[in-house]
Amino acid sequence: MTFRRALVPGLLGGLLLAGLLWWAGASTRALGLPGAGQFFGPEGATQLRGWLAPWSYGPPSSAQYGSPVGAPGSGQAYAGLHRTGMQVRYVTLVVFYLCGAAPLVRRLAPGGAKRSASLLLALWGWGLVAGTLAVVVSAPWLVASGGHGGFRLLPRLSGEMAAGRQVLVVAALVASVGALVASAVVRRGGERPSSPGVPVRAARLAATLGTAVVAVSLVVLSYEKVAARIQTGFSGIGPFEELGDLLRQWLLLGGWSAPSSYYPFGTWLLHRLPDLLLLAVVWWGLRLLADRLDRVTVPAFAVGAVSVTVLGLLLSQLCATLLDAAQVGGSFVSYAGRFGEGVPAALVFGLLAGALSAVVARPRIGI
Known part of the structure; x- marks a missing residue:
């Protein structure tokens, strides 16, 4: 077209x-x-x-x-x-x-x-x-x-x-x-x-590298201690004080902490399922993009990767909502406020993941 x-x-x-x-x-x-x-x-x-x-x-x-x-x-x-x-x-x-x-x-x-x-x-x-x-x-x-x-x-x-x-x-x-x-x-x-003809191994490599970029935000930056450091480590000056809230919006896709006596390992593992779901959706989506795009270009792949990351976020938020509703109770509407959170971070890391995946895939198809 x-x-x-x-x-x-x-x-x-x-x-x-x-x-x-x-x-x-x-x-x-x-x-x-x-x-x-x-x-x-x-x-x-x-x-x-x-x-x-x-x-x-x-x-x-x-x-x-x-x-x-x-x-x-x-x-x-x-x-x-x-x-x-x-x-x-x-x-x-x-x-x-x-x-x-x-x-x-x-x-x-x-x-x-x-x-x-x-x-x-x-x-x-x-x-x-x-x-x-x-x-x-x-x-x-x-x-x-x-x-x-x-x-x-x-x-x-x-x-x-x-x-x-x-x-x-x-x-x-x-x-x-x-x-x-x-x-x-x-x-x-x-x-x-038409199909870009990306080899299967190249498409998997591109999807894996792109998912690793998203995992930097979800696994590394979203860890409790790192997120707290982001929140408090950039104070700013004058009207630009309290920069932490903005940085968290643009850098964190989630939030997690290590198991503890108040947070047993079984419960902790159960609440990591939404994070695993997000990474699985991102990998599968990037893998499909390499097949479905009629030509692998950086703009299309980057925008597509952002969309994939956002959809993974929505599915993970739905999964977390169902888990909380099953364990704590309450109406679905009371938990639905979390939908749409993390979209700025999905934009940042989705663009990076898509650009990297496109660069990895393009030389392997002679474009």
């Missing part, structure tokens, strides 16, 4: 994702009505409102946007900052989705059930990344719209960047279906996807 044709499904998918999130954000205030509390329960309605609020275009109901203390008459200015931040969020969402979806659609053009399923999953994972990047880019405006933007700037940015990922999981899946349908429409009927 030509790059120009691949832009069409990427643009349509981005617009569909933005529209779904806009609609979800518009439902935020409805969850504050008495009927919502009766239907979802007080706790459920509050949780849903917290998940949808980051995508609400209207400013929050707060005195900050009326007549802020110490700044009379400035409420409209703060509300304007909030509107600008949301405009940046939605525009960059479409742009980021398009930038990642175009190489995926071009190199994974649907041509059978396996390739279509691969493209669907890759677009789903990239939708979460595009939404997270949009939240990251627009976060400074939203932090400033709350007033006192210089007070604990980095922790507030970190908190803003961590919001709104739960609803992205569902919206990105729906948008990926729309982009897949569009890619099947724009693909020429006579076009048959």
Whole structure:
């Protein structure tokens, strides 16, 4: 598929994702009505409102946007900052989705059930990344719209960047279906996807090296003592103090500690299953990318590796949620807040893993 044709499904998918999130954000205030509390329960309605609020275009109901203390008459200015931040969020969402979806659609053009399923999953994972990047880019405006933007700037940015990922999981899946349908429409009927012809041993080596890169974050950096060092070892200066929260978001895919008397080995081993599942999904996904891409290129392989890492994260989070629900009890919604965590780190280490895997695979097929 030509790059120009691949832009069409990427643009349509981005617009569909933005529209779904806009609609979800518009439902935020409805969850504050008495009927919502009766239907979802007080706790459920509050949780849903917290998940949808980051995508609400209207400013929050707060005195900050009326007549802020110490700044009379400035409420409209703060509300304007909030509107600008949301405009940046939605525009960059479409742009980021398009930038990642175009190489995926071009190199994974649907041509059978396996390739279509691969493209669907890759677009789903990239939708979460595009939404997270949009939240990251627009976060400074939203932090400033709350007033006192210089007070604990980095922790507030970190908190803003961590919001709104739960609803992205569902919206990105729906948008990926729309982009897949569009890619099947724009693909020429006579076009048959080719295979890059990566040898099996080379594909396995590339997948193993890429998985090792992801394991650096999941196994080494996410260890309790190393993570604590990352949290406290970079203090920063002035408004850039307390850098640890941001570093943890961009470097850690999980968190684990050694067995202890309070954490028996059997329980510890059981809770390592989600981590093993993540690494297994990453290895298998990188292995399939070498076969399913019609040509091994660094951009397509890197974006695909990011999507694979995000999907592995989602599966590991689902596994951890089921384990916690089985052992502790409680509703599924009470544990669902963890979905979408670790996407910034998945972006960083997925890009590194994909670039390394592509470099390893390319010389072995003469590209």
